[in-house]
Amino acid sequence: xxxxxxxxxxxxxxxxxxxxxxxxxxxxxxxxxxxxxxxxxxxxxxxxxxxxxxxxxxxxxxxxxxxxxxxxxxxxxxxxxxxxxxxxxxxxxxxxxxxxxxxxxxxxxxxxxxxxxxxxxxxxxxxxxxxxxxxxxxxxxxxxxxxxxxxxxxxxxxxxxxxxxxxxxxxxxxxxxxxxxxxxxxxxxxxxxxxxxxxxxxxxxxxxxxxxxxxxxxxxxxxxxxxxxxxxxxxxxxxxxxxxxxxxxxxxxxxxxxxxxxxxxxxxxxxxxxxxxxxxxxxxxxxxxxxxxxxxxxxxxxxxxxxxxxxxxxxxxxxxxxxx
Amino acid sequence: xxxxxxxxxxxxxxxxxxxxxxxxxxxxxxxxxxxxxxxxxxxxxxxxxxxxxxxxxxxxxxxxxxxxxxxxxxxxxxxxxxxxxxxxxxxxxxxxxxxxxxxxxxxxxxxxxxxxxxxxxxxxxxxxxxxxxxxxxxxxxxxxxxxxxxxxxxxxxxxxxxxxxxxxxxxxxxxxxxxxxxxxxxxxxxxxxxxxxxxxxxxxxxxxxxxxxxxxxxxxxxxxxxxxxxxxxxxxxxxxxxxxxxxxxxxx
Numbered sequence: 366x367x368x369x370x371x372x373x374x375x376x377x378x379x380x381x382x383x384x385x386x387x388x389x390x391x392x393x394x395x396x397x398x399x400x401x402x403x404x405x406x407x408x409x410x411x412x413x414x415x416x417x418x419x420x421x422x423x424x425x426x427x428x429x430x431x432x433x434x435x436x437x438x439x440x441x442x443x444x445x446x447x448x449x450x451x452x453x454x455x456x457x458x459x460x461x462x463x464x465x466x467x468x469x470x471x472x473x474x475x476x477x478x479x480x481x482x483x484x485x486x487x488x489x490x491x492x493x494x495x496x497x498x499x500x501x502x503x504x505x506x507x508x509x510x511x512x513x514x515x516x517x518x519x520x521x522x523x524x525x526x527x528x529x530x531x532x533x534x535x536x537x538x539x540x541x542x543x544x545x546x547x548x549x550x551x552x553x554x555x556x557x558x559x560x561x562x563x564x565x566x567x568x569x570x571x572x573x574x575x576x577x578x579x580x581x582x583x584x585x586x587x588x589x590x591x592x593x594x595x596x597x598x599x600x601x602x603x604x605x606x607x608x609x610x611x612x613x614x615x616x617x618x619x620x621x622x623x624x625x626x627x628x629x630x631x632x633x634x635x636x637x638x639x640x641x642x643x644x645x646x647x648x649x650x651x652x653x654x655x656x657x658x659x660x661x662x663x664x665x666x667x668x669x670x671x672x673x674x675x676x677x678x679x680x681x682x683x684x685x686x687x688x689x
Numbered sequence: 690x691x692x693x694x695x696x697x698x699x700x701x702x703x704x705x706x707x708x709x710x711x712x713x714x715x716x717x718x719x720x721x722x723x724x725x726x727x728x729x730x731x732x733x734x735x736x737x738x739x740x741x742x743x744x745x746x747x748x749x750x751x752x753x754x755x756x757x758x759x760x761x762x763x764x765x766x767x768x769x770x771x772x773x774x775x776x777x778x779x780x781x782x783x784x785x786x787x788x789x790x791x792x793x794x795x796x797x798x799x800x801x802x803x804x805x806x807x808x809x810x811x812x813x814x815x816x817x818x819x820x821x822x823x824x825x826x827x828x829x830x831x832x833x834x835x836x837x838x839x840x841x842x843x844x845x846x847x848x849x850x851x852x853x854x855x856x857x858x859x860x861x862x863x864x865x866x867x868x869x870x871x872x873x874x875x876x877x878x879x880x881x882x883x884x885x886x887x888x889x890x891x892x893x894x895x896x897x898x899x900x901x902x903x904x905x906x907x908x909x910x911x912x913x914x915x916x917x918x919x920x921x922x923x924x925x926x927x928x929x930x931x932x933x934x935x936x937x938x939x940x941x
Contacts (some may be wrong), residue, residue, distance in 0.1 A: 388723055540803060540806060541800075541803060544802075545789070545798065545803065545808065545813070546780070546800060548786055550778045551781070551782055554781070555781055556777045556780075558773075558777060559777035559779065560779075561765065562761055563765060563770070563793065563856075563857055564793060564794050565762075595904070638909075
């Protein structure tokens, strides 16, 4: 227990509570209008999606274009559960999230299997196909409402629940990445041949990363369904997968804080620009390009590193010293 | 009984016999050299011994256990570690984390301990940090532990690769051209390090090398390969004066 109560962890805990207190206060003091309040849940859900995809793209180094697919199977499984069960919310929603996560994880395992043989572009195409197959199956499956959508889902999601799940997702993935398992996953990204020669069970860790990423995407999907009250297959299309991928890439590959910030910006931006109507997509695109350029700027990166990591700062100081 | 026994090992790629009839016995604690001109099949031998390629004929065993046909992973677990001719570090990970990946199988804490930070996590990570420090100290890399591996200068990358291979706790260490691209000073330093590693860790080392000074300086026995065939085997002083070997290297 003592080791858990380090300064860094306490600071993180305070930050988590402070952000929630701020949200709570803003909500109750009427700072949020209806539109901005309606954005809170999607922001949390997108952060969960971006952070979980980051495990695959940023840490395992495999490009996945089917994250919306994992999200949709989780969403449908969880929402079908709450529609057909008649339990109090406090029991029903956690069970639905667990079910959605597990179902998505099963699909993550299945997609992980071709990932053992395929690399790079080829795997990207397989995951893309997976997402599209899921969408067309859902479109034609009468049981879940087909293309008309799944209606009558209880609207359980609120920003408190989403915030809690988001924090759990971030902590679990961050802790995973900073354990021996995470190091194994990163070593596969950097050099799979060396990784295997060092005795890392590559098969196991690739599947683990896919299962974990899909699990959290599934939970995000369940929360998404319980937020809108309706699920439509068309929302889980290729564009959704790309949107999540953009969050990960823009946040900087392999950076969890980056993924969180990018998820917030990309969720808020289209809404914030709504007033500009015709110029909305234009400005959105310009902002994306600007952020990409900024991300590849050496000065900005070293600034970012100084901000986020003391270790990196120490290394930077050493490097400049050597430079002199 | 020798630690590594290789019997009549050979591999064909289509019609090409890349290595043929390779025999070698390496005693525990030996420092053994494998030399030969470019394309002689030295790295192919390494790739067979680490399961990257499966030999077409022949067999090899470590500590009396037959490892022919085993996968890279199984062989790594049985205790053969290697470095690579073209350095294969985990470039975007820190120097310390590279070594800790090598130490991966020395601790057993599970997924749950890692995610929920159970006591096992702290105990094992502390142990890993200590072991990593020991290894990095041997190679003089501890001061650079927080650097990304890809930011190290070339000579230090080679050393880090050796440290990482040692971290797996192998019985046999295969070094593929450890001195490639090093200047004479660095080579000299590396020779000392290899000697030191053999003595402190009681390691058995098989190395591929082009640098004759390094080979004759530290190897107790060498084998010369040419066009996949064994040309000579024995003490460096004898082998390097063998007319056949001189012809293979310098031509007639």
